[in-house]
Amino acid sequence: MSASIRQAKGTLLLGENFFSIEKAAKIIKEGGLVAFPTETVYGLGAAVTNVEAVNRIFLAKGRPADNPLIVHLSAPGQLTEVANYVPEIAYNLAEQFWPGPLSMVLPRAQNIPAAVCAGLSTVAVRMPDHRVALELIRITGVPIAAPSANRSGKPSPTSFRHVLDDLAGKIDAVIKSKACSVGVESTVLDLTGSIPVILRPGGISREQLEEALGQKVLVSGAIGFAGRPMSPGMKYRHYSPRAPLILITGPEQRRRVLVKSLTDYYQQQGLKVASLSSVIDKTTPLKKRSEHFAANLYHALRQLDFQGVDLILAEETDTAGLGLAVMNRLRKAATKVLKVL
Ligand code: TXA
Numbered sequence: 001m002s003a004s005i006r007q008a009k010g011t012l013l014l015g016e017n018f019f020s021i022e023k024a025a026k027i028i029k030e031g032g033l034v035a036f037p038t039e040t041v042y043g044l045g046a047a048v049t050n051v052e053a054v055n056r057i058f059l060a061k062g063r064p065a066d067n068p069l070i071v072h073l074s075a076p077g078q079l080t081e082v083a084n085y086v087p088e089i090a091y092n093l094a095e096q097f098w099p100g101p102l103s104m105v106l107p108r109a110q111n112i113p114a115a116v117c118a119g120l121s122t123v124a125v126r127m128p129d130h131r132v133a134l135e136l137i138r139i140t141g142v143p144i145a146a147p148s149a150n151r152s153g154k155p156s157p158t159s160f161r162h163v164l165d166d167l168a169g170k171i172d173a174v175i176k177s178k179a180c181s182v183g184v185e186s187t188v189l190d191l192t193g194s195i196p197v198i199l200r201p202g203g204i205s206r207e208q209l210e211e212a213l214g215q216k217v218l219v220s221g222a223i224g225f226a227g228r229p230m231s232p233g234m235k236y237r238h239y240s241p242r243a244p245l246i247l248i249t250g251p252e253q254r255r256r257v258l259v260k261s262l263t264d265y266y267q268q269q270g271l272k273v274a275s276l277s278s279v280i281d282k283t284t285p286l287k288k289r290s291e292h293f294a295a296n297l298y299h300a301l302r303q304l305d306f307q308g309v310d311l312i313l314a315e316e317t318d319t320a321g322l323g324l325a326v327m328n329r330l331r332k333a334a335t336k337v338l339k340v341l
């Protein structure tokens with residue numbers, strides 16, 4: 001077997017075999033950008049030490065320069081390469097949740113270029129739970145800086161097709177793999193203060209973290225104590241489909257009534273209206289609903305755009321477990337939130 005040479009607008013399409021991953025690693029070592037699968041969403045990777053390549057990530061995505069990237073490791077042992085101080089709690093969490101969807105914010109090491117972290121003195125770091133991602137990082141030989149591989153502001157990509165829809169011709173290669181299993185991004189956890197703070201809810205829930213640590217974990221609002229966003233990425237409208245999305249919150253019965261009447265009203269105006277809750281398989285057991293919602297959310301948003309829907313109606317979901325991440329993404333995707341009493 002050899003590395004594939006198929007291309008989409010100049011972007012190489014690579015398979016998941018060892019030779020393809022070797023080829024991807026070579027591209028990254030030479031300063032290129034490669035989109036690769038992780039368990040959460042596809043990442044757009046560059047060698048963490050290559051400032052030019054890191055700058056190209058921002059250009060390709062149209063990403064604001066003040067939004068830092070996550071650094072991806074292939075082993076917890078690399079923590080000391082990227083952080084200048086690793087507290088005991090970070091080793092503890094790495095042992096319990098890595099490889100997995102948990103990014104930890106730690107003091108940045110000198111050798112990590114400021115461009116990776118948007119000039120902050122901290123760095124977000126994680127070890128993804130995906131064979132391809134881990135092999136790619138290992139063969140590359142240095143940690144890989146990678147945001148989600150979408151155009152800035154669009155829903156994150158959970159399949160290689162989503163990556164090509166947004167970035168074909170703008171990046172060097174994409175590794176084709178199955179759809180990402182978690183479907184929402186990692187939890188970003190700030191460990192630089194006295195209490196761990198979730199800056200972005202994600203694939204590891206607050207409940208899991210609290211149980212593992214035996215202590216309370218805070219969830220930051222969009223705005224930090226000094227009036228500044230605590231996680232730079234959280235201040236932007238995000239995860240947005242082209243069609244406007246109305247999020248409806250409040251008691252279930254009343255939500256349903258409002259969804260029905262809004263659907264009727266807008267359809268009478270000639271608009272194509274879709275309900276996002278139709279992506280949740282009603283046969284999924286209640287306990288698995290939020291996992292299922294998370295796994296399908298971004299694909300559904302992109303699919304509805306593809307179908308040319310004019311308006312998306314989404315209903316609030318329970319915030320236990322992965323539901324907190326789902327609600328966070330829905331609030332950020334929403335053009336309007338309607339609360340029924
Ligand atoms: O699951 C994930 O986290 C995916 C995959 C590819 O690993 N990556 C991802 O990256 O979602 P991105 O760039 O789309 O989101 C990174 C988030 C942003 O909200 C950013 O502001 C925050 O992490 N972040 C990164 N470094 C930070 C830091 N030093 N301090 C606070 N927040 C940080």
Ligand code: MG
Nearest residue numbers: 147148149156
């Ligand atoms: Mg992103």
